[in-house]
Amino acid sequence: MRILGIAGLCVALGGCIGPLVPVTHVDDTTAVELDQTVRIFEARDTPSNAPVLGPIIATSCKNKIWDKDATAEDATNQLRLMARQRGGNAVGNLTCENQEGTSLAKNC
Numbered sequence: 001m002r003i004l005g006i007a008g009l010c011v012a013l014g015g016c017i018g019p020l021v022p023v024t025h026v027d028d029t030t031a032v033e034l035d036q037t038v039r040i041f042e043a044r045d046t047p048s049n050a051p052v053l054g055p056i057i058a059t060s061c062k063n064k065i066w067d068k069d070a071t072a073e074d075a076t077n078q079l080r081l082m083a084r085q086r087g088g089n090a091v092g093n094l095t096c097e098n099q100e101g102t103s104l105a106k107n108c
Contacts, residue, residue: 035080037084038083038084039091046093050090060075072096
């Protein structure tokens with residue numbers, strides 16, 4: 001009985017832990033501004049002579065039931081924000097990996 005109570009408490013509080021990967025919240029106003037100022041190039045469309053500031057990675061998570069759904073658009077907005085913070089005006093070689101779904105390792 002005591003073990004079941006502790007297990008139930010762990011499950012109940014488990015949703016209080018944030019994503020275990022870096023996630024940056026981009027509000028709707030900032031997302032609109034980034035869409036207008038930071039271009040996106042898919043891998044096949046990236047100019048070959050474009051300067052590279054370095055790789056960036058973003059993950060979209062839905063950790064809690066009231067969070068927005070995880071989307072490629074959310075991850076792309078995070079990439080745009082990171083690029084702008086590094087002084088860039090575009091994101092090149094954009095690829096989107098398959099969704100992994102919920103996992104204990106990422107809590108997404």
